[in-house]
Amino acid sequence: MFFDSMAFTNIHVLISLIGIVAGFAVLYGLLTSRAMPAVTATFLLFTVLTSATGFLFPRPHLLPSHIVGIIALVILAIALYALYGRHLRGVWRPVYVITAVISLYLNIFVLIVQCYMKVPALHALAPTGSEPPFAITQGLTLVVFVILGYLAVRRFHPGKTTTTLEYTPR
Helix, strand or coil: CCCCHHHHHHHHHHHHHHHHHHHHHHHHHHHCCCCCHHHHHHHHHHHHHHHHHHCCCCCCCCCHHHHHHHHHHHHHHHHHHHHHHCCCCCCHHHHHHHHHHHHHHHHHHHHHHHHHHHCHHHHHHCCCCCCHHHHHHHHHHHHHHHHHHHHHHHHCCCCCCCCCCCCCCC
């Protein structure tokens, strides 16, 4: 092996956590209709890096994590195009919001999987990942993200004023 796998794993986890924290900040911005360019760029960059670095772990065959990574990268490509290529015009605003929320959800989905695999107390509850505690956790997480995604699409209108009365001097 050409690299220290523990160091690489730690870097991958750090990249993932930065993407998740930035993602929650972006989600807050979507829900409050605040464009946050620097935080958004951080979220998108670190989320792309999370998926990309996941492919660098040596594995003999295609795993479910690779499938999630491929899906995540496709969704991120759409989000990047909607934001930077189409500048959120027209249908691209909700497309961006939906893909950004899905990207964050996928990071959280993988975080939950990893927690159930690596945290002894959680692993004891669901050693194979098919037990009810794992399914309930993933199901509730999905429901929460669907609700947050719906609200974000409805609320995120960057550049729109939130006041109905504006003072115009004569």
